[in-house]
Amino acid sequence: MRDFGAGFGYLLQGQKWVGRHGRWFGFGLLPGLVTFVLYVGALIGLFYGADDLTAWATPFADDWGSPWQGVLRGTLTFLVFAMGLFLAVITFTAVTLLIGQPFYESLSEEVDRSQGGDVPESGLPLWKDLWISARDSLRVLLRVALYGVLLFAAGFIPVAGQTVVPAIGFCVSGFFLTEELTAVALQRRGIELKERLGLLRGRRMAVLGFGVPLTLAFLVPFVAVLLMPGAVAGATLMARDLNGETGDGDAEGTDAAVDADGRRPATGAASGA
Numbered sequence: 001m002r003d004f005g006a007g008f009g010y011l012l013q014g015q016k017w018v019g020r021h022g023r024w025f026g027f028g029l030l031p032g033l034v035t036f037v038l039y040v041g042a043l044i045g046l047f048y049g050a051d052d053l054t055a056w057a058t059p060f061a062d063d064w065g066s067p068w069q070g071v072l073r074g075t076l077t078f079l080v081f082a083m084g085l086f087l088a089v090i091t092f093t094a095v096t097l098l099i100g101q102p103f104y105e106s107l108s109e110e111v112d113r114s115q116g117g118d119v120p121e122s123g124l125p126l127w128k129d130l131w132i133s134a135r136d137s138l139r140v141l142l143r144v145a146l147y148g149v150l151l152f153a154a155g156f157i158p159v160a161g162q163t164v165v166p167a168i169g170f171c172v173s174g175f176f177l178t179e180e181l182t183a184v185a186l187q188r189r190g191i192e193l194k195e196r197l198g199l200l201r202g203r204r205m206a207v208l209g210f211g212v213p214l215t216l217a218f219l220v221p222f223v224a225v226l227l228m229p230g231a232v233a234g235a236t237l238m239a240r241d242l243n244g245e246t247g248d249g250d251a252e253g254t255d256a257a258v259d260a261d262g263r264r265p266a267t268g269a270a271s272g273a
Contacts (some may be wrong), residue, residue, distance in 0.1 A: 007209025007238065012235020015227070017111060028107050028229025031100025036225050039088050039095075039167075046084045050077045092224060093180050094137040101130055106233045108185045111236040116243065120189045128189070136183060136193045140176050148173045161229060174211025175200065177218070181235035182242065189243060199242045205225075210238060 001081050006043055018025040037205040054076040097104060105122075110132045111117045122129055150168050181202055186196050218224040 003205035004209035007041055007203075007206035008213060009209075010206075010234045010238040010241075011210050011214060011231070012234070014111075014232070015230035017114070017134060017233040017237075019229045021110070021114075024107050024110060024233075025229050027103060027224065028100075028232060032096050032225035032228040035092060035096040035099055036222065038158055041086060042228065043081075043088060046081060050080045052078060053077075084207060090148075090217070091141065092218070093177055094141060095230075096228060097180060097184065098130065098133055098137060101133055102126065104184050105129070105188065107229060107232055108188065108236045111233045112185070112240070115237070115240065115245075119183075122188045122190070123212065127175050133183070134185060136187075139193060140179060144172070144176050151199070168195070170212055170215055171208055172207050173215045174213075175204070176234055177210075178207045178211035178238075180237065181231055182239045185236040185239035188245065191238075191243070193194070206241075210234065 020026065051073070054073045058073060058076065061072055064072070088092070109119050124132075148169075151165055151172070154165045157165070178194060182200070183193075183196060187198070191199070214227065215225055
């Protein structure tokens with residue numbers, strides 16, 4: 001559980017960092033606010049258009065009598081909106097990071113700078129960075145979708161489906177949310193998705209300590225906007241640890257990742273499930 005606490009410590013450190021650097025907090029809010037407005041607009045449109053969509057998709061029910069037509073179309077309308085809401089939740093971070101790539105890279109670089117030592121830069125043109133981010137985000141979302149299908153099926157298992165499966169779902173979401181956030185810093189270091197996943201698997205408990213609480217907080221959309229700058233800052237601090245980097249900067253609580261003997265936990269890629 002010590003590593004779980006270390007991961008949560010990085011999340012807190014990131015929020016403290018942007019709290020002490022107010023200009024960067026405001027700077028990091030902009031992409032999340034843009035994404036939030038776009039998603040709210042899309043969901044409002046879906047809410048008002050879902051009835052017409054289900055009516056168009058079920059012409060065979062035009063001659064059905066009451067209440068069966070209403071039951072069918074009402075159920076499908078609910079499912080369409082619920083699916084739209086689900087997609088909004090699982091894609092919010094990826095879209096925000098894609099829209100805010102230049103913003104979050106600058107914020108992440110400033111966190112690196114505050115810790116001392118070299119500040120890695122990708123050296124790639126912006127379009128190339130955006131392409132790599134979009135490609136990797138799609139790969140991650142496909143993995144999340146696969147796990148989602150498996151967990152949905154497992155949800156029909158009596159008792160375990162209502163207790164264990166949701167807990168596993170939050171862990172899966174937390175793991176991949178952490179991957180997306182640490183990618184901002186690790187991509188600048190030239191670390192590809194496969195290697196990033198290896199680094200995260202090598203510190204699963206720390207990753208869950210960072211990602212699971214953040215996933216729970218991100219269930220409230222506007223909270224996600226407010227926490228995003230600190231999440232990127234904290235993920236940068238975690239990325240430095242995962243990559244075996246040290247610094248003498250101003251982040252508070254850096255001892256959260258140090259064990260009782262004064263040593264940092266081992267880093268590096270490790271095989272895993």
